[in-house]
Each structure stands twice: as C-alpha cells, then as structure tokens.
Amino acid sequence: MINIFLTFCAGGAAALLFFKMKVPGGMLIGAVCGTVALSLATGRAEMPFAAKFVAQVSAGAFIGCSVSVRDIMALKRMRAPAAVVILSFLALDMILGLALYSFTSLDAITALLSAVPGGMSDVPLIAFDMHADVAEVVVLQFVRLCMGIGFFPAWIAWMYSRKRGGAAEAAAEPDAQPEEKATLTPLSVAAAFFTAAACGFAGLKLHVPAGALVFSIAGTLALKLLGIPAALPKRFKRFAQVLSGTYIGCSIGAEALRDIPQLVVPAVIIVAAYMLNAYAAGNLLCKKFGIPFKEAMLMVPPAGASDMALISADIGVHSPSLVVMQIFRMLMAASVFPQICYQITKLF
Structure with missing residues (x-):
C-alpha cells in the first residue's frame, strides 16, 4: 500500500509540473515520467489493476459525455465529408502501421496502435489490453501530438497564404447556437461514472479487446x-x-528506455505520413465539398481531437462542423480503429 501511495505521489507531482509547463498531454506524460523515475531510483513503483480500470472507464465516460443529440443530427448533413475523414485516417493507420511493422523493429500491434489517430489518454491504455509495447506507443503518440500542436498550425497558415493568390475561399460556416451542456450535479456525475463503470466491467468480463474503454463509451453515449x-x-x-x-510508468523499465533511440525513424515516418494525409485529404474536402481550406485541413490533423478547438481558434477558424467532425473522429479512433488493428494482427 505504501508503494502505491509513493507511486501516485511521484506521478502526480510530475504530472502537475508538466501541466504547469504546458507540455502537450502533460498530465499523462508527467505521470509516466515521474513513475519511471521512481521505479529506476528505488524499484518501488507499483499500481494495481484497478487503477487501469478506473482510468479506462473515466476516459470512456468523458468521450461519451462529449457527444450530444445535436452532434449526431449534424453528422447527417456531413456524412460524405465524415466518410472521407474516417476512411483517410483508417487507410493511413493501416498503411503506416504495416509499413512500420515491415521496415522497423516494431511488432505488428505496436506499429498499428502507434499510428492510430487517437488521444494520449486512451491509446496507451488500449495498448496495454492488446499487449503492445506501451513505452513505444506512448513515445510515438507523443511525437505525433507535439507535431500536431507545434508545427501543424504554422504549416496550415503558410499553405493558406500561398493559396490566397487564387480564387477567393468560401466563407466559414457561422457559429451555431451554444451547445447545451449537461449541468454538473452530483446526479449527473454519478449517472456518467457508474454507467460507464458497469458497462466497462461488462466489456472486461466479455474479454473484448479494450472492452472496458469501448463499453464505457457506449454506455455513456447511450445516456446522452x-x-x-x-x-x-x-x-x-x-x-x-x-x-x-502511473500504471503505464510501472511497466516501463531500463530496457524499454534504452530502446527509445530506435524510434527516431518510426517517428519521422509517422510525422511525414500524417502531413501527407492532411494535405491530400484536406484538399479533397476543399475541392469536392467546398469546405474552406483551413477548416478542411483541420478536419484531418495530426493532433488529438481535444486540441483542435484551441488550434482552430488560434488560426481564425470557428466552425461547428469542425467540432462535430472531431468528436466523431475521437469516437472512431477510441472504439473502432483499435478493434480493426487487433483483428489485422491475427493475420501475422
């Protein structure tokens, strides 16, 4: 019990430090680093399975709570662009994952999950359940996140400045009415968490890969x-x-850290592939569906869905369609893509 307390304190302190320093994905990355440091220094890092279950259920509940009936209705008029976005990401994941598996030292499931366009809060937990190398998945997902937040907005602005010499761009869609948010009451919190926990437990008992996360998303989404x-x-x-x-950090030892330099080539491949996909799919959305260029590029970004609201505001894009698209992408990346990856690895 003392080891668990020490681990949580070390991870929590580092998480708070990284969060204050505004490191992308700072809470999770900081907790991983703090736990690894404790493990290497004392060998006393320890976290029970219940920690992973609570984390998965919480991630699933947050994803499910982020969707509303209005979002689902909005998808009806955006089903064609949504299909382009999801299929482009799925093709990217499959091609990139198989390329990394074929030409680098990554195993199949690690390569595929490293390329999933999901978030730092859920993909590493899914990697645990699917027996991937969690340390490698965390590092490669972190590189993608940093590139998406740090470089992608400037690249879009540069591309847009080059295109301004051409035809005028269509006006961005006006902001919709403010989204109705569920009131944060003890009852709404209890409904979200306990529904997610019950559904997550069912997914666990059914032995579905990443079942706790997938079922908790479904349960909370059903409530909404x-x-x-x-x-x-x-x-x-x-x-x-x-x-x-902290749970992830407990699984990362000195040997895993020594292997990190070998991830330079996979990281470069992932960054290049995501940039190419953003350019190709963004231009297709712009030309085929008349979506403004910057908005179209932001629909297929390297960064996580939750980061797009900040990035889009920074470069002058305010579109409810973009928000809906990112929510849909988040749902697919957390629930459907990993299951496809898992089934593909059975072929190897």
Missing part, C-alpha cells in the same frame, strides 16, 4: 442520446490521467 444528464468534472479527468500515467 436518451436525454439523461451525464457529465464529469475536468478535475476527475486529470485524476484519471494520473492513474493512467
């Missing part, structure tokens, strides 16, 4: 679609990220 208030406070999400990071 039924009109039942469901919400979780941001502080709880950060707590879950610390749990997730």
